[in-house]
Amino acid sequence: MRNSIYQSLVQKKQQGKKSFAVLIDPDKVDIALLDQLIALSIEAKVDYLLVGGSLVVSNHLDECIQHIKENCSIPVILFPGSPSQISKYADALLYLSLISGRNPELLIGQHVISAPFVKQSGLEIMSTGYMVIDGGAPTTVSYISNASPIPADKNEIALCTALAGEMLGMKLIYMDAGSGAKRAITETMIKKVASNIEVPLIVGGGITTPEKAYLNCKAGADVIVVGNAIEKDIALIKEISEAVHKVQIEIEN
Numbered sequence: 444m445r446n447s448i449y450q451s452l453v454q455k456k457q458q459g460k461k462s463f464a465v466l467i468d469p470d471k472v473d474i475a476l477l478d479q480l481i482a483l484s485i486e487a488k489v490d491y492l493l494v495g496g497s498l499v500v501s502n503h504l505d506e507c508i509q510h511i512k513e514n515c516s517i518p519v520i521l522f523p524g525s526p527s528q529i530s531k532y533a534d535a536l537l538y539l540s541l542i543s544g545r546n547p548e549l550l551i552g553q554h555v556i557s558a559p560f561v562k563q564s565g566l567e568i569m570s571t572g573y574m575v576i577d578g579g580a581p582t583t584v585s586y587i588s589n590a591s592p593i594p595a596d597k598n599e600i601a602l603c604t605a606l607a608g609e610m611l612g613m614k615l616i617y618m619d620a621g622s623g624a625k626r627a628i629t630e631t632m633i634k635k636v637a638s639n640i641e642v643p644l645i646v647g648g649g650i651t652t653p654e655k656a657y658l659n660c661k662a663g664a665d666v667i668v669v670g671n672a673i674e675k676d677i678a679l680i681k682e683i684s685e686a687v688h689k690v691q692i693e694i695e696n
């Protein structure tokens with residue numbers, strides 16, 4: 444089974460290096476915009492491209508990923524909102540279980556149905572404990588999953604949820620305030636979780652400034668994911684990438 448992207452994540456964590464992932468929603472990009480995103484991501488040394496959305500309406504996921512793969516060597520990781528969002532052209536898949544919710548379909552049900560298909564895809568599968576944290580706005584994921592997010596100030600609940608996910612064998616924990624969240628996850632909560640788990644921690648949702656990305660990394664996030672803010676201002680790719688990678692330099696020195 445392929446394992447190279449996960450190995451790179453673990454290795455970077457051991458070295459105190461931080462990663463930046465740009466989230467691309469196939470519903471929101473055309474080829475011209477995709478080309479711009481690719482060029483800026485290469486220039487800014489973006490570590491990963493996450494592709495997906497809670498609700499992919501169009502059916503050009505394959506086309507979108509093939510285009511990315513033809514034009515850059517940045518690893519493409521699927522971040523699927525549903526089992527139908529699988530493309531064999533990607534490099535890896537965040538195999539998400541919504542451990543902050545209590546909807547059995549998103550904990551295990553849909554996985555059972557899609558398992559043979561996922562296995563056949565040949566993708567690198569990274570089991571991910573997906574935790575939605577209240578970001579001050581109803582998110583697509585909360586609505587679709589019919590599951591309430593963890594309240595933004597309940598650090599203990601976040602910690603216990605992440606610990607349970609890790610002990611159940613999940614290889615990554617993803618804390619998400621939801622796409623376009625009004626309030627990103629607090630550094631206090633990130634610190635609480637990060638200091639108690641060993642697996643890499645992905646943080647996203649409502650991060651709109653390089654400063655916030657920097658503080659999130661200082662608090663213990665290993666991978667920062669940004670989608671919405673980049674859709675509004677594509678120049679942020681460079682600024683946020685620099686902020687994230689600056690943390691790595693400070694730890695190294």
Ligand code: 1GP
Nearest residue numbers: 622623647648649670671
């Ligand atoms: C959402 O974590 C991602 O699932 C990114 O969120 O679009 O708010 O950056 P934003």
